[in-house]
Amino acid sequence: MRIYNSRTRRKEEFVPLEEGKVKMYACGITVSGEAHIGHGFQALVYDVFRKYLEKKGYKVTYARNYTDVDDKIIAKSLETGIPADEYAARMIEKIDAVMQKAHIDEPTVWLKATEHIGDIIAFISSLIEKGHAYEGGNGDVYFDVDTFPAYGQLSGRAKEDMLDGVRVENDENKHNAYDFALWKAAKPGEISWDSPWGKGRPGWHIECSAMNRAAFGDRIDIHGGGRDLIFPHHENEIAQTEALTGQRFANYWMHNGLIKVNGQKMSKSLGNVLLMEDVLDKYSDEALKFALLSANYRGDVNITDTLFSDAEAHLVRFYTLIDRAETAFPDEKGKEESVDARFDEAMDDDFNTAKALADLFGDFKEAGRLLAAGDPRARRIVNAVRETYSLLGIFKRDAKEYLKQYGGEGEIPAEVKAVAEERKKARLARDWARSDELRDTLRAMGYAVKDSKEGYTLTKI
Numbered sequence: 001m002r003i004y005n006s007r008t009r010r011k012e013e014f015v016p017l018e019e020g021k022v023k024m025y026a027c028g029i030t031v032s033g034e035a036h037i038g039h040g041f042q043a044l045v046y047d048v049f050r051k052y053l054e055k056k057g058y059k060v061t062y063a064r065n066y067t068d069v070d071d072k073i074i075a076k077s078l079e080t081g082i083p084a085d086e087y088a089a090r091m092i093e094k095i096d097a098v099m100q101k102a103h104i105d106e107p108t109v110w111l112k113a114t115e116h117i118g119d120i121i122a123f124i125s126s127l128i129e130k131g132h133a134y135e136g137g138n139g140d141v142y143f144d145v146d147t148f149p150a151y152g153q154l155s156g157r158a159k160e161d162m163l164d165g166v167r168v169e170n171d172e173n174k175h176n177a178y179d180f181a182l183w184k185a186a187k188p189g190e191i192s193w194d195s196p197w198g199k200g201r202p203g204w205h206i207e208c209s210a211m212n213r214a215a216f217g218d219r220i221d222i223h224g225g226g227r228d229l230i231f232p233h234h235e236n237e238i239a240q241t242e243a244l245t246g247q248r249f250a251n252y253w254m255h256n257g258l259i260k261v262n263g264q265k266m267s268k269s270l271g272n273v274l275l276m277e278d279v280l281d282k283y284s285d286e287a288l289k290f291a292l293l294s295a296n297y298r299g300d301v302n303i304t305d306t307l308f309s310d311a312e313a314h315l316v317r318f319y320t321l322i323d324r325a326e327t328a329f330p331d332e333k334g335k336e337e338s339v340d341a342r343f344d345e346a347m348d349d350d351f352n353t354a355k356a357l358a359d360l361f362g363d364f365k366e367a368g369r370l371l372a373a374g375d376p377r378a379r380r381i382v383n384a385v386r387e388t389y390s391l392l393g394i395f396k397r398d399a400k401e402y403l404k405q406y407g408g409e410g411e412i413p414a415e416v417k418a419v420a421e422e423r424k425k426a427r428l429a430r431d432w433a434r435s436d437e438l439r440d441t442l443r444a445m446g447y448a449v450k451d452s453k454e455g456y457t458l459t460k461i
Contacts (some may be wrong), residue, residue, distance in 0.1 A: 001056065001348045004298060006230065006253040007154050011350055016221050017251065022053050022060045023216045025250075026107075027208055027225035027233070031091035032072035037097050037274040037292075037303065038259040040268060042226050043104050044393075045256050045288060045297045045351075050107075051391050052347050063215045064107035068114050070204050074190055084191040085114065098276045102285045103393055109215055117193045120202045120210040122246065122304075124182045129219070132243040136173030139185025139198040145178050146240045154253060154312040155231035180236055182206045205236035213241070222309055227257055227298075256298040262355035266292055266303075274303060282461065284406050287312040289393045293353040306448060312459040313450030315394070316366075320457075321364055322382050323399035325371055329379035331339040336377065339363055339384035353392060360385065407459040416445050423449065 002011040016022050019239050026046040029039050043064075050062040067073075068088035077084035099106075100432050113120075124141055126134035132147045152158065181203035186192035192199040202210075212220060218241075225234060236254065241249040258265070259391075261272040279288055291311035295301045339359075346355035363381055370378035386395045423438035443461065450457045 002255065002350055003252050004161060004350045006064075006255050007250075007399060009156075012252070014252070016058065017219060019151060020057070020059060022058045022222065023220040024050060024053075024060060024222040024224070025063045025065075025208070025212050025216070025220055026223075027229055028064045028066050029095060029415045030067040030070055030072060030204075031088050031095060032070070032076050033091065035276045036097045036259075036266070037276060038100075038226070039095070039278060040102060040104070040276045040279075040288065041259060041292050042256055043099060043300060044102075044265040044292055045353075046224050048293070048353065048392060049222075049254070049351055051105075052351060054435070056343075057390060058174050061109065061216070062107040063111055063212070065111040065113070065208060065211055067204065067207060068092065068112050069191060070113075077117055077191070078189070091107040098280065101280050102276060102288060103396075110210040111215060113211070116207070116211050116214055117202070119214045120206055121183075121193075121195050123206060123210040123213065123240075125196065125249070126244055127182065127240060130244065132240070133182055133330055134175065135197055137365075138173055139183075139200055140173060141183040141197055142174055142179040143182055143236070143240055143243075144175055145239065146176060147365075148243045149365075151239050151244070152235065154235050154238055157231060157235075180205060180232065182240070201377065205233055208233075209237050209241045209244075209249075212237075216249050218249075222252045222254060224254040224256070227255040230255055256297045257295070260300050260302045262304055263302060264344055278380040279308060283308045283312055283395075284315070284402070286315055286394045286397065286402075287406075290315055290357065294357050296354045297351060309448035309459055309461045310450060312406055313448060313457045315453065316403065316459050317450070317457050318360065318364055318385075318395070319397075319399045319402045321368055322386070322395070323403060325367060325378045328371060328374075329376045332379035333383070334380040335375075335384040335387065336363075336380045337384070339381060340388045343388045356389075356392070360389070370424050407457065412447070412458055416442065416447055416458065420447075420449060420456060424456060427451070 001014045002013050004011045021374065024046070026042070046062070046064070053060045058196065064163055071082060073088055074084050075086050080087060082090070124133060127142070127143065133141055135141055153402050183195060183200050184203055185197070186199045186201060190199055190201070191373050223234070238249055241354050260266060262273060264270060266272055266274065287308050291307050292301055294311070342359050346352040346359065349355070363385055367378045368382040368383070389395050419438055419441055423435055423442070426434040426438060439449055442458070446461055447458045448461045450459070
């Protein structure tokens with residue numbers, strides 16, 4: 001099994017620190033707002049990684065954190081008049097609920113920054129003692145980047161480039177502008193804790209290092225997060241942790257890609273943020289997973305207007321064949337082993353869910369051929385697909401129930417079906433302009449159409 005290591009920039013054979021066990025940490029959500037689709041993507045891919053490692057026989061301890069105190073949360077507290085701790089707790093409750101709705105499993109260990117203030121203070125105190133951190137004279141404490149020569153190895157940035165895109169505060173209190181805050185003195189009205197340096201709160205970067213150490217000790221196997229965290233967050237985690245312990249912090253650094261919406265970066269400033277709750281109100285959690293996992297986890301996911309409806313259409317086609325095979329051969333319990341073997345081959349290559357999902361089309365094509373021939377091997381393929389791909393969170397529903405809810409024939413109004421049939425005739429006549437016009441008509445009626453060699457599938461949008 002090979003994993004792409006962001007630190008070495010190559011795929012490497014996975015060898016755990018301790019035989020048969022894996023310690024994995026993924027940076028979670030800063031709870032300044034509700035969960036968007038980027039949060040969902042990140043939570044999903046590391047949940048899948050954990051489950052596949054368990055399938056390989058490893059005992060996985062998977063830790064994930066909530067950042068429940070930082071500048072953004074304090075700003076929201078001041079904006080809403082809700083105390084910062086209460087605001088964070090409300091957001092965590094909402095985020096937990098939407099992740100449960102998406103059927104993304106909880107980690108083995110949940111970590112919250114505010115529950116580890118003592119660990120954070122002890123970590124910072126040790127860095128000061130070792131000469132890697134200093135007090136700024138105003139209640140702030142900074143990490144001295146010059147004391148860690150390996151700084152920049154994860155991101156590949158030269159020291160002179162390290163301030164690009166990074167907010168610099170209180171330059172007059174730092175030895176160097178690129179030093180970063182470990183502890184921030186409290187401003188009037190802000191949430192704070194007592195410390196040897198006065199009332200204050202942790203800097204963002206120190207939280208994960210301290211929580212990691214509290215959960216796992218000095219070293220872990222896998223540290224993950226979004227690609228946007230490589231610099232400065234993960235670069236700073238490496239510096240402060242390895243400066244303290246003198247050991248390699250994480251053997252493998254993994255980073256998932258980011259979300260784009262119709263080719264543009266998803267951001268509040270562009271007004272194109274997609275909330276998880278809104279997506280799940282329109283589509284099944286399985287369509288969400290199918291869509292997001294159809295891309296390589298290291299690449300960006302482009303959310304087009306039809307991404308989720310197309311995914312739902314694929315699943316409706318697959319569930320239709322599952323239903324037919326299960327109905328035709330109700331007592332067949334066997335499984336086609338090649339399905340699982342191909343899945344493992346794809347996943348062993350840096351968790352290649354895109355390849356694993358692409359293989360499904362061939363599996364269902366073969367199942368359809370066998371079903372038409374009255375061959376019970378069709379059911380064996382279906383059985384194997386259900387068992388294997390449940391790891392990705394799909395094909396876990398009763399087929400008839402899924403089809404009824406997300407596109408079964410009986411749910412489609414007659415007038416919609418009539419337009420779809422007219423479009424089918426236009427396509428057969430190669431009248432592409434009319435076909436496109438009728439596709440738009442269907443979308444206006446609330447349905448997406450997906451063409452295939454067998455005909456078409458309609459799904460609600």
